[in-house]
Amino acid sequence: MDSKEKLSSMTVLLHWGVGLAVIMLWMAGWYIAETDSSGLLPIHKSIGMLLLPIILIRVWWRMKSGWPQSIRDHNAIEKLIARSTHWFLLIAIIAMPLFGMLWQVAGGHGLFIFGIEVVHPNFSVADPSKTEAISKAWRKIGSEGHEITAYLLLAAIALHALAGLKSHFIDKDKTLLRMLGKKVD
Numbered sequence: 001m002d003s004k005e006k007l008s009s010m011t012v013l014l015h016w017g018v019g020l021a022v023i024m025l026w027m028a029g030w031y032i033a034e035t036d037s038s039g040l041l042p043i044h045k046s047i048g049m050l051l052l053p054i055i056l057i058r059v060w061w062r063m064k065s066g067w068p069q070s071i072r073d074h075n076a077i078e079k080l081i082a083r084s085t086h087w088f089l090l091i092a093i094i095a096m097p098l099f100g101m102l103w104q105v106a107g108g109h110g111l112f113i114f115g116i117e118v119v120h121p122n123f124s125v126a127d128p129s130k131t132e133a134i135s136k137a138w139r140k141i142g143s144e145g146h147e148i149t150a151y152l153l154l155a156a157i158a159l160h161a162l163a164g165l166k167s168h169f170i171d172k173d174k175t176l177l178r179m180l181g182k183k184v185d
C-alpha cells in the first residue's frame with residue numbers, strides 16, 4: 001500500500017511502465033500519421049490493444065488505493081491543476097485505445113492482435129476483396145476522438161512531466177524521488 005513516506009512497488013511499476021508505453025505508442029502513432037508508414041500501423045494497434053487491460057488494472061489500482069498524499073503543502077491552485085491533470089491522464093489513456101478500436105471496427109477493418117483476428121472485417125458485398133464501413137458516423141467519432149484526445153494527452157503529459165521536474169529542481173521536494181520508489185521523510 002502507498003504511504004506518505006513510500007509508494008508501493010505496484011504504484012511505481014504501473015506509473016512508469018504504463019507511462020513509458022503510452023509515450024512510445026504516442027510517438028509511433030504520430031510518426032505513422034506524419035509519414036504514412038502503414039507498415040508500423042498493425043504493431044501500433046496490437047500493442048495499444050494489449051496495453052488496454054494493463055491500463056485498466058493501473059486505473060483500478062489508483063481508484064482502490066486513493067491518490068498519493070502530498071509531500072508538502074501546495075497552494076489551492078497547484079493542487080487543483082495537479083489533481084485535474086492526474087484525472088485527465090487516467091481518462092485519456094483509457095479513451096485512446098477505445099477510440100482507436102471503435103475507429104477500426106466501425107470503419108469495417110476489424111481488429112487483429114499481431115495477426116490474430118479479434119473482430120472480423122466487414123467485407124464489401126459488391127467487391128469482397130475490399131472492406132466497407134459499418135457506420136461512417138461512429139468511424140468519424142473514433143478517428144476524431146483518437147486524434148483530439150492524442151493532442152490533449154500530449155499537452156497533459158508535457159504539463160505533468162514539467163511539474164514533476166519543477167518539484168524536483170526548483171522546489172527541491174522529494175515528490176519525484178518518491179515516484180521513483182525511494183523512501184522519503
Ligand code: HEM
Nearest residue numbers: 022025026029030032033045048049096097100101147150
Ligand atoms: C494508449 C494507446 C494509444 C495511443 C497513445 C495512440 C496514439 C496515437 C497517435 C498520437 C496517433 C497520431 C494521431 C494523429 O496525428 O493523427 C495515432 C494514430 C493512429 N492510431 Fe493510435 N494510439 C493508441 C492506441 C491505438 C489503438 C488500440 C488503435 C486501433 C486498434 C489505434 C489506431 C490508430 C490509427 C488507425 C491511427 C492513424 C494512423 C494513420 O494516420 O495512418 N491506436 N495513435
Ligand code: HEM
Nearest residue numbers: 015018019022062068086089090093157161164175176179
Ligand atoms: C515522463 C515523465 C513523467 C514524470 C517525470 C512523472 C512524474 C510523476 C510524479 C513525480 C508523480 C507523483 C505526484 C505526487 O506524488 O503527487 C506522478 C504521478 C502521476 N503520474 Fe506521472 N510522470 C511522468 C509521466 C506520466 C505519464 C505519461 C502518465 C500517464 C500516462 C502519468 C500519470 C500519472 C498519474 C495518473 C499520477 C498520479 C499518481 C498515480 O496514479 O500513480 N505520468 N508522476
